[in-house]
Amino acid sequence: MPREFRQRYLRLLPAVDRILLEKSLAGIEEEVPRALIVEAVKEVLAEKRSVISRAAAEKELELLDVSSPALAGEALERIKEKMEYNLRPVFNATGVLLHTNLGRAPLAAAAVEAVKGVGASFSNLEISLHSGKRSSRYEHVEELLCRLTGAEAALVVNNNAAAVFLALNSLAAGKEVIVSRGELVEIGGSFRLPEVMASSGASLVEVGTTNKTYTGDYKKAIGEKTALLLKVHTSNFKVLGFASAVSASALVRLGKDYGLPVMEDVGSGVLVDLSRYGLPYEPRVQDSVAAGVDVITFSGDKLLGGPQAGLIIGRKKYIDRIKSNQLMRALRVDKLTVTALEATLRLYLDEKKALREIPVLRMLTVPGEVLQRRAEALAAELRKKLAGEWEIDILHEKSRVGGGSLPLVSLPSSQISLGLKGVNAGELAQRLRKAKPPVIARVKRQRVLLDLRSLREEDDKELLETIVRTFSSSGMGKNGGGS
Numbered sequence: 001m002p003r004e005f006r007q008r009y010l011r012l013l014p015a016v017d018r019i020l021l022e023k024s025l026a027g028i029e030e031e032v033p034r035a036l037i038v039e040a041v042k043e044v045l046a047e048k049r050s051v052i053s054r055a056a057a058e059k060e061l062e063l064l065d066v067s068s069p070a071l072a073g074e075a076l077e078r079i080k081e082k083m084e085y086n087l088r089p090v091f092n093a094t095g096v097l098l099h100t101n102l103g104r105a106p107l108a109a110a111a112v113e114a115v116k117g118v119g120a121s122f123s124n125l126e127i128s129l130h131s132g133k134r135s136s137r138y139e140h141v142e143e144l145l146c147r148l149t150g151a152e153a154a155l156v157v158n159n160n161a162a163a164v165f166l167a168l169n170s171l172a173a174g175k176e177v178i179v180s181r182g183e184l185v186e187i188g189g190s191f192r193l194p195e196v197m198a199s200s201g202a203s204l205v206e207v208g209t210t211n212k213t214y215t216g217d218y219k220k221a222i223g224e225k226t227a228l229l230l231k232v233h234t235s236n237f238k239v240l241g242f243a244s245a246v247s248a249s250a251l252v253r254l255g256k257d258y259g260l261p262v263m264e265d266v267g268s269g270v271l272v273d274l275s276r277y278g279l280p281y282e283p284r285v286q287d288s289v290a291a292g293v294d295v296i297t298f299s300g301d302k303l304l305g306g307p308q309a310g311l312i313i314g315r316k317k318y319i320d321r322i323k324s325n326q327l328m329r330a331l332r333v334d335k336l337t338v339t340a341l342e343a344t345l346r347l348y349l350d351e352k353k354a355l356r357e358i359p360v361l362r363m364l365t366v367p368g369e370v371l372q373r374r375a376e377a378l379a380a381e382l383r384k385k386l387a388g389e390w391e392i393d394i395l396h397e398k399s400r401v402g403g404g405s406l407p408l409v410s411l412p413s414s415q416i417s418l419g420l421k422g423v424n425a426g427e428l429a430q431r432l433r434k435a436k437p438p439v440i441a442r443v444k445r446q447r448v449l450l451d452l453r454s455l456r457e458e459d460d461k462e463l464l465e466t467i468v469r470t471f472s473s474s475g476m477g478k479n480g481g482g483s
Contacts (some may be wrong), residue, residue, distance in 0.1 A: 009052045009061050014068040016041050022072035032079055040075040040082065090438040091463055095413060095451030096402035097363050102440060104301045104308070105360045106456075111306065111343040118339040125335045138323075140338050144345040145313055148271060150289040151296070153319035155312040156341065157331040163297040163310030164193070164265050165200050166331055168228070170322040171261065171295070173201035175227035180213035180245065181206045183232035193232060202227070212244040215254055222258055229255050231264040231293075233283060252292040261294040261318055268405040269298035269311060271348050272355070277365040280409055285313070294318050300337075302405050305358035306344035307337045363453055364401070368412040371452040372396075375414035378452075378464055382416070385468045389421035391447075399453040413453040419446065420471075435470040439463065 019025065019041050029037065048066055055061050090102060098104045107115075128135040138155055145154035157163050168177060177197060184206065186192045197204050203225070207217035218229060229251050248264055255262040266288055275281040282303070288296045295318050300309030310331075312322060322328075333341075347354040355361045375394045383392050395417050398410035420428060425446045432439035432448065441448050455463060 005058045005061075006052055006055065009055075009064070009066070010049060012066050013045060013048060014066070014071065016045065019045075019068050019072050019075065022069055024069070024072045024076050028076070028079070032083060036082060037075070037079060040078040041071070043078060044071050044074045088437065090440050091459065091466070092454045093439055093441040093450040093463075095397070095399035095415070095442065095449070095454050097360055097399065097411075097454050098302055098402040098405055099454070100402070105303075105305045107307065107340055108305065108344055108347060108358045110347060110357060111340040114339045114343040115336050119336055123335055123339075125338070137332070137335070137338055141342050141345060144342065144349075145311065148345060148348050149285050149296075149313055151313035151315075153314065153316040155319055155323055156300070156333050156338070157310040157312065157328075158333050158337070159308055160265070160267070160297055160299040160310040161196060162331045163312045165196050166310075166325060166327055167263060167295050167297060167312055167322055168197055168200035168202045168230075169327060170325045171263070171318060172227035175202060176205045176223070176225045177202045177228045177230050178205045178207055178218055178221045178226060179230040179232065180208045180217070182208060182210050182213055182245065183230075183234060185232055185234055213246055214244065215246050215250050218246065218251065218254055222260070226258075226260060229260055229262045231262065233264065233266045247291070248288055248293050249291040252294075255294070256292075261315075262292075263295040263297070263314075264288050264293045266296060266298045268302040269300065269304040271304060272351055272361070274364070277355070279364065280406070282406060289313070295322075300341055300344075303360065303364075303401075304344065305354075305360040307340040309333055309337055309341055359456060363456075364411070366453070366457075368414070370457075371412075371414040374452050374457060374460060375416055378450075378460060379416050381464050382418075382467065385464075386471060391417070391419040391421070393417040393447075395449065397449070397451075399451055411453055413451055415452065416450040418448040418450070431470055432467070435466050437462075437466060439466060439470075 016038065020037065025037055025041070048064070048071070051064065052061060092099055092102050094102070096102075124135075125137050125140075126135055127133070141156055142154045145151065157166055179193070184193050194204050205221050205226070207213060207221045231246070231248055231251055248262070251262050254260075266283065266285055268282070270282045270284050271286070273281070273284065285296060285298055293314065295312065295314040297310060297312050298304070300306040300311055304311075312319065344358065347357055355365060372394075379392050379394055383390070386392070393416075395415045397413065397415055399413040400411070401407075401409055418428060419425065425443045425448050428448045429441055429443050432441055439450070441450050443449070450463075
């Protein structure tokens with residue numbers, strides 16, 4: 001295309017000030033910073049200049065609308081995107097209950113309300129309302145943790161990797177820690193136990209083999225430099241078949257014989273007997289305390305169902321040593337985490353209430369027939385409200401717990417299967433991710449699957465409205481194709 005055609009189209013572009021006078025933009029200046037509005041307008045103009053400059057023929061520009069109202073409209077959409085929070089709530093329709101990428105466990109309503117109250121005000125985080133003197137932020141949850149687990153003392157840090165690191169650094173820096181080779185786990189994000197231990201200043205002594213470790217293996221490895229016997233619950237994998245591991249109680253007996261403390265990382269932090277609700281038995285935190293383990297670490301945001309936190313419980317003399325570590329300040333939790341954790345722990349004082357009100361426990365234990373009924377109701381509404389050649393079916397595939405918890409457990413579930421003639425399933429999933437609020441689903445065999453087990457029942461109505469609004473506004477489904 002001759003250069004003069006590009007120049008003619010470029011001259012048609014209105015000035016920034018002219019676009020800013022459009023009603024759609026002038027009416028938002030009280031809510032949106034003017035600098036952000038100007039920035040959006042400049043970005044839209046730069047985009048149009050780029051399109052014009054790259055055009056190879058005038059025909060490519062014939063449908064280009066560079067009027068001031070049109071450009072103001074584009075800028076307004078860009079402003080809306082800029083004003084949205086980056087971190088926002090989503091619908092988890094993946095079927096993975098503790099999805100690390102989706103923030104793991106959603107908080108109970110009681111925890112959310114408690115966070116609202118404390119977050120919006122000053123609080124007695126580190127002051128005793130009884131004496132008026134300075135206190136510890138950990139006192140708000142320590143008594144609850146001890147009551148629920150039977151431990152003598154407790155402490156909270158910002159995640160379980162930090163809990164393991166801090167405990168090892170406090171009790172075994174410069175000395176040796178003995179651990180079974182079959183328990184050298186990798187935590188999510190490539191954080192490996194050997195590296196965590198090395199960073200703590202403790203030296204790793206591996207014993208046994210990948211599949212078999214005996215008490216005698218630990219006994220042979222004990223020496224003058226031994227400071228700790230460590231057991232790690234393999235919560236994100238299982239060794240099956242020809243396998244053997246040393247129990248916590250056996251390790252405690254060995255530790256007593258040699259005057260050595262025993263530490264156990266139990267991972268997910270289960271406080272209820274899940275086998276009573278149709279799930280495989282998972283060792284509880286209380287079981288480790290009852291076995292005599294001196295220091296126990298676990299997560300707050302997995303099967304416990306609370307905020308991200310690393311919990312350390314056990315014998316007071318060891319917890320006190322950990323509390324006095326100077327690294328405590330670097331790893332401490334803030335008032336919102338303490339508040340959410342306290343509210344979550346209080347629910348466990350009544351197990352039935354915990355199962356009813358802690359989302360992850362409710363999702364784990366909801367009967368399959370309830371999920372089936374919900375899927376049927378949602379599918380029926382979608383068939384009525386989505387126009388076009390949609391294929392809407394119900395499947396019954398398994399869900400997973402996720403988050404490095406219960407790796408062998410698959411949960412019966414129901415999924416709504418969505419397909420649209422002439423449209424790739426990946427495009428449907430992308431539209432759902434861009435919805436407001438976003439819907440995160442999974443794609444399988446060219447269908448989008450919405451798994452009901454990882455979706456809260458109270459959200460079904462909003463989920464339905466979101467799906468219908470998303471595909472109706474995009475034009476998908478009309479005449480059997482996309483927009």
